[in-house]
Amino acid sequence: MAVSSPTQTTQIMNNVDAVRATLYDAMKNDPRTVILGEDVGARGNVFLITKDFAKEFGPQRVIDTPIAEASIVGIAIGMAMEGLRPIAEIQFADFIYPAFNQIVGEAAKTRYRSNGEYTCPLVIRTPYGGGVRGALSHSVSIEALFYHVPGLKILAPAFPADVKGLLNAAIDDPDPVLFLEHKKTYRLIKGEVPDGHYTIPIGKANVLKEGTALTVVSYGLYVHWALEAAQQLAEEGISIEVIDLRSIRPMDKTTILQSVEKTRKLLIVHEDNKFGGIGAEISAMVAEEALFSLDAPIRRHCAPDVPAMGYAEPLEHEYMSSPAKIADAMRELARF
Amino acid sequence: MAKTDTKGKKLERNGLSDDQLRTIFRNMLLQRQLDNRGFQLNRQGKVPFALGSEGHEALQAGAAMAFHRGKDLLAPYYRDLGLALGIGLTPYEILLSLFARAADHNGGRQFPNHYSSKAAGLMSFSSILAAHIPHAVGAAYAMKYRGERGRAVLVTCGDGTTSEGEWHESVNFASIHKLPVVFLVENNLWAISTPIEHQMGQPEIWKRAAGYGIPGHRFNGFDPIETYGNVNEALDRARNGGGPTLLEGMCYRFLAHSTDDNDMTYRTKEEVAEHRKDDPVPLFERVLLDHDVMSAADVEQLKRDVLRETNEATDRAEAMPYPTAADLYTHLYEGAWQPWQ
Amino acid sequence: MATTNRTSPPFERAGLSDEQLVGMLRTMLLQRMLENRGFQLNRQGKIPFASASEGHEGVQAGAAMAFARGRDLLFPYYRDLGLALGVGLTPYEVLLSLFARAEDLSGGRQFPHHYASRRLGIATISSIIAAQLSHAVGAAYALRVRGENGRAVLTTFGDGATSEGEWHESVNFAAVHKLPIVLLCENNEWAISTPLAKQMGQPDIWRRAAGYGLPSTCVDGMDPVACYLAVSDALDRARTGGGPTLVEAKCYRFLAHTTDDDDRTYRSREEVEAHRRDDPVPNFERRLVEAGILSPEGLECLKAELLAEINEATDRAEAMPYPGGEELYRNVYADSTDPWR
Ligand SMILES: Cc1ncc(C[n+]2csc(CCOP(=O)(O)OP(=O)(O)O)c2C)c(N)n1
Ligand SMILES: Cc1ncc(C[n+]2csc(CCOP(=O)(O)OP(=O)(O)O)c2C)c(N)n1
């Protein structure tokens, strides 16, 4: 992890706890911080991330909004322009579309269009991703729809310590950040989280496991599954390098290229659709910068080209990858 | 109507001094002169685009007079030249925007009339209708949250813009939290080519206020004094914790939507001529003359001053350099930027 | 908190026959029993998710009775089990949806209670709040364009949905074109954990109608007969060229939002208990028995019959297969789903 010193004390927490603890500190430490979103107050967010925040910080700072996503983001932009540090929540990533204009057309352009006179230090948090029987409207991945947009930053950490470090970085950042939290990892993934305030630089990937046979680049839930698959392949004698992107915009070219130049093979794994997905940009970058280091075609193991996973178990199963499916993709590329 | 304010009848001035009345009139003349200049420069091929607010002068000059410089915030839309002037922008700044010069507030990035100035309390906005309204509400929330009594946000938009979802979401949120914000609709009866009856089921926008539980009023936006009275009262209420107000100022768009539009494809000369009878600029001139606020000589002198000022500003702005190609890449994020790191 | 003037008349059958009145009760009982079944199955671990509309039975049975099967179109939301049953959906279809089986109307793709059936005139909806409104308005426009007099669209939504921009845009458009549509708000005072006071500046949604130039009514949503009357009047007006109506039915959500919600975190038991006195199901049972329309034995018989039907439907649906994995790829487009050609 980014910060560890011998004297550093840590705590074990899951991803929900990490988001909650980080938001709590931000509220405690900076009176300019306000949280706004649907059901964030008395209910404490649908995943209980802000439970009791309204009691402690008051309804002025923990705002239960009407169901109106465009204005949740738009009002947060106005707050940010006027000196507050809003953290807007979209209850599920699937509900972010009504706010598309405010995110892409307004937040991302505020600094640019005013030639630096106005800025928009804003965090938009939202749970995304499938594997929770969320059906067509509670399970989508949205990163590819936004990563095309200059002016935004997009983070998608997978581990509690990264959640804390990157959420802190997002809150401190002077520009709008879309902070994606994979909802299946919320309670599933636990890990050590350093105490105290720290940030992880935006735009730095993390090599989770070093290997020689091929490089796997992933983010979110599938990072965990890729690690599991890599462990499996290690037992078979195939050594896989696993990179967790953590930051989708900006993205860490150096780490990816260093790894690919070493392993000479690249597998990109993500839950979002393949066509026009994050993997397409990574593939293009590697083809531009390191084509002759490759010993095999780049492979992408991503979601099929359907709008979302269906509710019935077999439909979700078909849509989602798994450690076994990822292991198969690794074996196939390793054999090439 | 201002028309009925003829000689002999007492001038209802809503507390405005002679000086303030003259300031309002000066703003109106300047608006019209600058609008004209924009269209001229466009026809001369010197600027690719211009937009007129002819018909909105009284509304904007009157509203601007109610704005407290250094305290209030303005979240305007693209037809608010007069408001921008009224809260302190100079003709030179307007011309820089028309010419898209480097020294423009936006560095020549935005369309003309999309002013922003932190110093003047003028919030940055895009061309996207209604997108600025939640920003105004967010700013008002910040004021209320910090307990800043005596400050308020004035946010304007056209009649057409009230059809946008973001308009509704914003007014609703402001009503719930009783925020210090005034929603001022400049109803000029048209949204480009769409007449009011194709925009809404009943034509009185102020009547929507009751549905949000806030006060709403309609006034004659051709009368700057009446406008001032309404906007001042609403802003005062907002500044003193009384919450938002929905105001509808009635006016008319005398010109085409912009230099890219030909309004004769969708409305008649006769309709425009009928509204021209109420043109607020000559009307207000008459009022000031009739009530001896200005003499005919004063008016002539003022018109000459305004023209000279516009000419000077034009020459000065035109002589300024464009932004350079390198300026395309600045101010995207704080600091230097590459999507790949 | 919204205190409503319940305009409940003394027992009044509004021209409904005994059979129709009992039919409404049947829908209400079926709705409640099916939802109970959903919760049971969820607790047994047989289905991952269930939701309930307890407290909405009155408005839904009444509205469904006003709906002209085979003619009108329904654009409901996710809390409209009773409406779906009332316009002809069978318990077996409901169970197929709960179990997400291949035979389900959406092929097991959608969350429970997102029914779509051309046969019944029920449009496909997503879980996205207020997204169905513009579709409903578009369908009403289509009816108008095709000159289909005598047909209308009924669309429903919660109180929370009225905050969405799309709600405003849709109501406004319907009003501009005087479309054959009824906009029925099932106001249960809560949007998950958000009470009315945090959703809007004043608690009466019907009051917004005037701002759009629309007629409106407000009814006691716990009274199926009153709801029938209000929706029936509004649908009649829509079918005969009288344009849209906004109907607000004041009801209450007795249970948590879904099986994933715990409402004790945000509202008191006393509040819920106080509303239980208005529970439409036992109240309507009692009214029919007291009026001699149904005997106590007849009522027990009806309940036993419904339970048997639900048990049978549960067993039948549970025994049906899931969709296969290959079903994931069907119906993305009319033709091939490969993005590369
Ligand atoms: C979201 C969006 N839709 C459409 C347009 C194109 N457009 C620019 S101005 C305009 C008409 C606006 O009318 P109104 O709000 O009445 O203002 P007015 O120009 O009459 O002052 C339209 C449709 C836009 N800029 N943004
Ligand atoms: C666009 C969108 N935002 C948020 C949600 C999450 N959500 C589902 S139901 C609900 C509350 C809806 O309240 P209301 O409209 O009053 O209907 P009710 O559930 O009370 O019947 C919310 C916020 C959603 N489904 N879609």
Ligand SMILES: [Mg+2]
């Ligand atoms: Mg207009």
Ligand SMILES: [Mg+2]
């Ligand atoms: Mg509700």
